[in-house]
Amino acid sequence: MRVLFFAQLKDATGCNAVDLAAASPLNTPQLWTELLQRFPALAAHRPNVRLARNWEYAAPDAIFADNDEVALLPPVSGG
Amino acid sequence: MEIEIQLTDRAIAETILPPGQPGAVGAWLEFRGVVRSEENGRTIRALEYEAYPEMAGREIRRLLQKISARHPCRAAKVIHRVGVIPAGETAIYVGVASPHRGEAIALLAEFMDRLKQDVPIWKRRAIADGARLCAEHQPQRPSNVQAAAAGSATTAALRSLDEARAEIRSRSRPLPAVRASLAEALGRVLRETICAPEDLPPVDRSTRDGYAIHADDASKTFSVVDTIHAADWKPRQLKTGEAVRVATGAALPCGALRVVMQEHIERDGDKLRVVRRENSTNVRLRGEEVRQGQPLVPAGTKLNAGALAILATVGNVNPLVSPRLRILHFTTGNEIVTPDQTPKPGQIRDSNSILIRGLLQNFPCDVEQGHLPENFEAAMLEIAARKPGIENADVLLVSGGASVGEKDFTRALLEQLGFEIVFSQINLRPGRPLIFGVNGPRVAFGLPGNPLSHFVCFHFAVAAALACLTGGEPPEFLRGQLGKKLDDKPCPRETLWPARWEWNAATPRLRPLAWASSGDITCLTAANALVRVPANCASLDDGAKVDFLPVAAMIGGG
Numbered sequence: 001m002r003v004l005f006f007a008q009l010k011d012a013t014g015c016n017a018v019d020l021a022a023a024s025p026l027n028t029p030q031l032w033t034e035l036l037q038r039f040p041a042l043a044a045h046r047p048n049v050r051l052a053r054n055w056e057y058a059a060p061d062a063i064f065a066d067n068d069e070v071a072l073l074p075p076v077s078g079g
Numbered sequence: 080m081e082i083e084i085q086l087t088d089r090a091i092a093e094t095i096l097p098p099g100q101p102g103a104v105g106a107w108l109e110f111r112g113v114v115r116s117e118e119n120g121r122t123i124r125a126l127e128y129e130a131y132p133e134m135a136g137r138e139i140r141r142l143l144q145k146i147s148a149r150h151p152c153r154a155a156k157v158i159h160r161v162g163v164i165p166a167g168e169t170a171i172y173v174g175v176a177s178p179h180r181g182e183a184i185a186l187l188a189e190f191m192d193r194l195k196q197d198v199p200i201w202k203r204r205a206i207a208d209g210a211r212l213c214a215e216h217q218p219q220r221p222s223n224v225q226a227a228a229a230g231s232a233t234t235a236a237l238r239s240l241d242e243a244r245a246e247i248r249s250r251s252r253p254l255p256a257v258r259a260s261l262a263e264a265l266g267r268v269l270r271e272t273i274c275a276p277e278d279l280p281p282v283d284r285s286t287r288d289g290y291a292i293h294a295d296d297a298s299k300t301f302s303v304v305d306t307i308h309a310a311d312w313k314p315r316q317l318k319t320g321e322a323v324r325v326a327t328g329a330a331l332p333c334g335a336l337r338v339v340m341q342e343h344i345e346r347d348g349d350k351l352r353v354v355r356r357e358n359s360t361n362v363r364l365r366g367e368e369v370r371q372g373q374p375l376v377p378a379g380t381k382l383n384a385g386a387l388a389i390l391a392t393v394g395n396v397n398p399l400v401s402p403r404l405r406i407l408h409f410t411t412g413n414e415i416v417t418p419d420q421t422p423k424p425g426q427i428r429d430s431n432s433i434l435i436r437g438l439l440q441n442f443p444c445d446v447e448q449g450h451l452p453e454n455f456e457a458a459m460l461e462i463a464a465r466k467p468g469i470e471n472a473d474v475l476l477v478s479g480g481a482s483v484g485e486k487d488f489t490r491a492l493l494e495q496l497g498f499e500i501v502f503s504q505i506n507l508r509p510g511r512p513l514i515f516g517v518n519g520p521r522v523a524f525g526l527p528g529n530p531l532s533h534f535v536c537f538h539f540a541v542a543a544a545l546a547c548l549t550g551g552e553p554p555e556f557l558r559g560q561l562g563k564k565l566d567d568k569p570c571p572r573e574t575l576w577p578a579r580w581e582w583n584a585a586t587p588r589l590r591p592l593a594w595a596s597s598g599d600i601t602c603l604t605a606a607n608a609l610v611r612v613p614a615n616c617a618s619l620d621d622g623a624k625v626d627f628l629p630v631a632a633m634i635g636g637g
Contacts, residue, residue, distance in 0.1 A: 015276030078200025
């Protein structure tokens with residue numbers, strides 16, 4: 001699955017996006033485990049990050065499948 | 080409710096009309112959120128905004144639909160600007176139409192509150208006052224150029240070629256950077272340094288079709304326990320005497336392996352015997368090409384196909400780059416007819432429009448062209464009627480026409496449009512009456528009407544300004560050698576002489592081309608360089624060392 005990072009999360013990970021190869025669909029805790037293994041610096045942001053799945057905010061019980069576009073969104077500040 | 084949503088990297092228009100027929104709604108409520116010149120107690124010049132555009136548009140629509148269930152309105156229009164937004168300019172525009180004002184006010188208030196909680200748009204960074212806009216993305220400029228430009232003489236003074244170029248460089252400031260997709264980024268100037276997000280390759284890979292075994296496993300025979308194809312990812316630890324069949328490019332299952340080429344084994348079912356061991360491990364080690372965090376493409380690079388391929392490799396699909404330049408070009412003069420017409424006596428065909436359009440091909444830009452009548456008021460009206468208007472152009476080019484006293488006309492026109500004239504004459508042949516003006520971030524050139532002057536002025540002046548506006552480096556003069564005598568009469572002005580250059584061993588060799596006057600364009604098919612001939616220098620001998628500016632296709636070849 002494609003995982004996108006925005007704003008300060010780009011600085012934390014050093015990239016805009018990453019492809020996660022998951023053998024089976026992941027729930028939210030499993031997704032975070034994968035991400036933190038790869039980008040330990042995300043741990044500090046985790047409490048404030050909202051997850052989006054296919055351009056909509058993901059519910060806490062969302063399941064992230066291989067062909068999903070996932071985004072990590074830090075607190076927004078538009079307008 | 081009718082909903083229109085835009086995310087744009089351009090300035091939001093001053094006037095926006097309500098949708099539908101005039102008078103159809105009783106209230107048209109508008110809100111503009113403007114970038115303040117203060118952020119956390121310090122003075123700033125600009126804010127950079129970032130959006131997740133695919134989601135931001137959906138989220139805005141979702142919020143509007145949800146809120147309008149409680150506060151019914153006819154229409155809403157939301158425009159959010161992203162990229163670098165200077166202080167004082169609009170970051171967000173919201174317009175709401177409703178039969179009566181109450182619903183519109185309620186919807187707008189609630190929408191703005193929700194937008195600031197839920198729409199994935201971020202203020203990415205503030206750009207401090209005193210810093211040049213986007214200073215962190217800017218390549219260094221040689222200090223002597225700045226110094227040369229600092230001593231500002233009066234605009235009436237005749238500028239030398241070097242003075243003119245220094246002024247163009249110092250007065251053409253980089254435009255705010257934007258994010259663009261890879262397909263749109265070709266030819267633009269990268270405004271951030273791209274570093275490797277991870278090691279490349281990210282895992283150890285086989286460089287051969289063969290069998291992976293532990294690097295120090297001295298067994299004679301092995302059991303084949305798995306097969307790994309190029310796209311597979313099957314991590315496992317190998318025991319002594321175990322081998323894994325791997326394809327070229329396959330990710331190896333663990334570290335510290337070697338690959339025995341398939342030509343060097345004998346296989347019998349699941350068993351294999353190693354016949355020969357090479358010194359090479361046939362493994363491309365993780366991080367062998369690039370280590371995580373290593374700079375891959377530096378800021379200031381003009382992105383060519385190769386650089387874009389590197390960005391694609393590391394998944395950087397929205398790099399911060401220079402914007403597409405918006406260029407407005409006018410011809411002037413009543414003697415001009417379009418190229419498809421037959422000129423009457425005293426008239427000539429317009430060759431400058433296609434010349435300018437062609438030369439601009441080397442820059443990612445949008446070009447609008449038009450013709451101005453020679454009457455000053457009529458010309459101003461024509462400019463005012465342009466859509467999109469002159470305020471949306473980064474660069475204004477005016478080709479002088481002989482019939483209107485080109486210099487005074489163009490100069491007056493630029494001044495009327497608010498441009499400060501930086502210089503209006505250069506001690507140069509051809510191209511003496513070149514005008515350069517600035518108005519805030521915008522630049523303007525009045526180009527002397529003769530086509531050869533256009534060609535010369537474009538390359539030494541306009542191209543330099545365009546490069547600076549994108550945050551890149553203007554093309555510089557190079558050192559070469561004449562391959563033929565340059566025969567000239569002494570001229571009190573410096574000359575940029577059309578020539579053709581080619582490699583002669585490791586030295587550029589230049590053949591001067593014949594030209595009779597500044598209207599003579601017969602040499603332009605062959606010209607790919609301008610040789611700098613010093614003032615009062617009658618001729619230059621075959622073999623003389625000269626400075627030259629490579630032109631035309633070479634600029635875009637970066």
